[in-house]
Amino acid sequence: MSQIDPVLETRKVSKTFHDPVTVQVLKEVSFSVERGEFVSIMGKSGCGKSTLLYILSTMDTDFQGELLLDGKSTTGMDRDHLSRLRSEKIGFVFQFHYLLPEFSVLRNVMLPALKLGRYGPEEVEHRAMERLKILEIGDQALKRANQISGGQKQRVAIARALINDPLIIMGDEPTGNLDSKNSDIVFDILRGLSAEGERSMLVVTHDEDFAKRTDRTIVMDDGRIADHGR
Amino acid sequence: MTMDLKLILGISTTMLLARLKQSVVAGVGVTFSIMMYIALSGFMNGLNELLDGLILNRTPHIRLYNEIEPSEDQPLDLAPDFADRTVFISRIKPKAELTRVRNALGIMQALEKDERVLGIAAKTTAQVFFNVGTIDLNGVINGIQPAEEDRLFRFSDYVVSGSVHDLNAVNSVILGKGVADKMQVDLGDMVQVTTADGQRTMLKVVGTYQSGLADLDNVQCYASIKTTQKLLGRGNDMITDIQVKLHDLASAPALAREFARKFDVEALDIQTANAQFETGSNVRSIISYVVSVVLLIVAGFGIYNILNMLIYEKLDSIAILKATGFSGGDVRAIFISLSMIIGVCGGAVGLVMGYFASIGISHIPFETEALPTIKTYPVDFSGRYYLIGVAFALVTTYIAGLFPAQRASRIDPVEIIRGK
Numbered sequence: 002m003s004q005i006d007p008v009l010e011t012r013k014v015s016k017t018f019h020d021p022v023t024v025q026v027l028k029e030v031s032f033s034v035e036r037g038e039f040v041s042i043m044g045k046s047g048c049g050k051s052t053l054l055y056i057l058s059t060m061d062t063d064f065q066g067e068l069l070l071d072g073k074s075t076t077g078m079d080r081d082h083l084s085r086l087r088s089e090k091i092g093f094v095f096q097f098h099y100l101l102p103e104f105s106v107l108r109n110v111m112l113p114a115l116k117l118g119r120y121g122p123e124e125v126e127h128r129a130m131e132r133l134k135i136l137e138i139g140d141q142a143l144k145r146a147n148q149i150s151g152g153q154k155q156r157v158a159i160a161r162a163l164i165n166d167p168l169i170i171m172g173d174e175p176t177g178n179l180d181s182k183n184s185d186i187v188f189d190i191l192r193g194l195s196a197e198g199e200r201s202m203l204v205v206t207h208d209e210d211f212a213k214r215t216d217r218t219i220v221m222d223d224g225r226i227a228d229h230g231r
Numbered sequence: 232m233t234m235d236l237k238l239i240l241g242i243s244t245t246m247l248l249a250r251l252k253q254s255v256v257a258g259v260g261v262t263f264s265i266m267m268y269i270a271l272s273g274f275m276n277g278l279n280e281l282l283d284g285l286i287l288n289r290t291p292h293i294r295l296y297n298e299i300e301p302s303e304d305q306p307l308d309l310a311p312d313f314a315d316r317t318v319f320i321s322r323i324k325p326k327a328e329l330t331r332v333r334n335a336l337g338i339m340q341a342l343e344k345d346e347r348v349l350g351i352a353a354k355t356t357a358q359v360f361f362n363v364g365t366i367d368l369n370g371v372i373n374g375i376q377p378a379e380e381d382r383l384f385r386f387s388d389y390v391v392s393g394s395v396h397d398l399n400a401v402n403s404v405i406l407g408k409g410v411a412d413k414m415q416v417d418l419g420d421m422v423q424v425t426t427a428d429g430q431r432t433m434l435k436v437v438g439t440y441q442s443g444l445a446d447l448d449n450v451q452c453y454a455s456i457k458t459t460q461k462l463l464g465r466g467n468d469m470i471t472d473i474q475v476k477l478h479d480l481a482s483a484p485a486l487a488r489e490f491a492r493k494f495d496v497e498a499l500d501i502q503t504a505n506a507q508f509e510t511g512s513n514v515r516s517i518i519s520y521v522v523s524v525v526l527l528i529v530a531g532f533g534i535y536n537i538l539n540m541l542i543y544e545k546l547d548s549i550a551i552l553k554a555t556g557f558s559g560g561d562v563r564a565i566f567i568s569l570s571m572i573i574g575v576c577g578g579a580v581g582l583v584m585g586y587f588a589s590i591g592i593s594h595i596p597f598e599t600e601a602l603p604t605i606k607t608y609p610v611d612f613s614g615r616y617y618l619i620g621v622a623f624a625l626v627t628t629y630i631a632g633l634f635p636a637q638r639a640s641r642i643d644p645v646e647i648i649r650g651k
């Protein structure tokens with residue numbers, strides 16, 4: 002049964018900001034992402050892409066409509082429950098790398114897994130190392146997170162997003178502040194990960210080339226979905 | 232659960248170490264206040280106990296004696312001729328030897344068996360004159376039981392030269408320092424005393440006594456109770472005071488009333504005799520508590536401030552932790568443990584420093600006439616202050632951490648991430 006459920010589905014999600022003036026940023030957004038799909042979201046600046054992504058990541062619960070993750074509705078779940086769901090099912094890559102500067106690269110990758118507690122510390126370390134190696138930054142593992150380059154940070158963030166084997170990785174302009182070479186590297190990594198099968202990708206981007214190479218591009222306009230890309 | 236705790240402690244320790252300087256500053260605040268608390272409390276209480284001891288050590292908890300008062304029964308009452316008359320007798324004089332406690336030996340026996348009584352010491356006082364050349368000096372000789380007096384009232388603490396033990400020899404005396412100075416006598420010299428009814432005796436000086444109160448030291452002298460009884464020409468039942476020391480000081484007033492009824496004597500309890508003393512002692516302890524609490528609260532505010540600052544700096548980290556699966560409760564636990572680590576480390580160092588500060592204080596010279604045996608400042612090293620210090624360090628750092636941690640746990644990661 003869960004095999005045919007989409008990984009992620011929204012039903013008429015709307016979001017309104019009231020401060021300082023009331024603006025409806027999202028207007029009945031309904032779409033879904035299937036298993037293994039690599040979906041990009043494009044749209045003019047300010048059309049609500051980031052806002053949508055925060056809702057999808059379960060960090061923002063203040064919206065109307067319904068969000069289903071792996072077939073289950075998140076409506077009415079308390080925050081602790083959502084935290085757990087988030088660490089189990091979702092990996093998140095921010096536009097700015099957002100690592101914990103006081104921890105080592107390795108530790109940054111390990112923390113979400115230690116929190117989830119699915120594996121013991123040694124196993125977690127092993128898995129983290131594995132992912133860092135896949136992303137070709139295994140040699141940076143013991144450096145402090147603020148001692149590596151921007152492109153490397155972005156890859157660390159991806160390794161962290163992968164650590165709990167999430168169903169879906171979401172990215173808000175993950176290549177936004179990388180040069181085209183690093184941007185290509187990150188794209189290839191994401192592409193490769195989704196090609197492995199089960200894992201889906203949902204990436205907000207302004208980069209046309211990037212979007213073209215994904216399975217499907219959703220275009221947003223003023224809080225609505227203008228094109229589902231299929 | 233334990234896994235989570237380990238993880239949370241790991242995160243908070245790393246955050247602390249990353250801002251080592253700030254953490255140390257916060258820790259030093261705790262260290263300083265715990266140190267000051269321990270040093271001050273130990274010092275103030277040491278002094279307090281010393282001052283209390285001045286009175287408590289020397290004063291019997293209950294003193295049994297006989298007030299000089301006119302006797303109620305007059306011989307005339309016994310005469311049958313006057314039985315049905317109304318008799319007026321004016322200006323009755325007290326009987327000659329009423330200052331003696333009647334049946335003192337019996338009372339002492341009864342008290343010795345009483346379980347509430349720590350010990351008793353009998354005393355017989357005699358008014359005397361010391362004959363120095365042509366002058367007679369006024370004096371009071373307290374006949375005491377040297378061993379008991381020393382055990383119960385630390386008599387030897389006030390004997391500045393000679394020895395209490397020598398009082399056991401017949402016709403020996405320990406003179407008040409004022410008396411000895413006036414007569415210019417030394418250990419081993421003989422002094423002549425005359426009692427109120429004219430008997431003369433030679434006594435050998437075996438020591439001098441200094442209470443610190445000049446009025447006392449100019450008059451009070453000590454001899455054994457036997458010597459005094461002999462001086463007065465009386466037998467061994469001539470006892471003017473029975474001094475009682477109790478196990479429980481607080482029960483003195485009640486027991487005094489009981490003894491007065493039971494033995495038909497006057498009984499004066501220490502609380503009644505020294506009403507002003509307790510007030511002073513209470514005020515002193517209140518002051519020392521207030522000072523300590525203020526110190527610890529100030530340290531608490533220091534931690535609170537630094538944690539608030541730290542949280543402001545760590546907003547990004549908090550957002551990331553939350554975005555990667557840590558709950559608000561985890562974030563709160565991280566910041567509370569951050570604060571508690573500062574409290575535990577700062578407090579532990581504070582304990583050690585407080586101990587050394589106390590040792591330092593206890594080596595500062597403190598010489599006073601009033602306390603002949605005290606050479607340095609008294610310090611109370613009791614473990615109570617160390618326990619309270621630790622408890623307070625933990626409680627203040629917990630509370631100081633609680634509010635910032637609460638704030639951190641409520642931070643909305645979306646707002647932080649969007650804000651970039």
Ligand SMILES: Nc1ncnc2c1ncn2[C@@H]1O[C@H](COP(=O)(O)OP(=O)(O)OP(=O)(O)O)[C@@H](O)[C@H]1O
Pocket residue numbers: 018019020021026044045046047048049050051052053649
């Ligand atoms: N906290 C807020 N309060 C009020 N309005 C907000 C708030 N956050 C975002 N908005 C508004 O919501 C709209 C959508 O913002 P959002 O960040 O989702 O745009 P975006 O599509 O991600 O744009 P960009 O491509 O520039 O990142 C914008 O018009 C913005 O002004």
Ligand SMILES: [Mg+2]
Pocket residue numbers: 050051052173
């Ligand atoms: Mg955006």
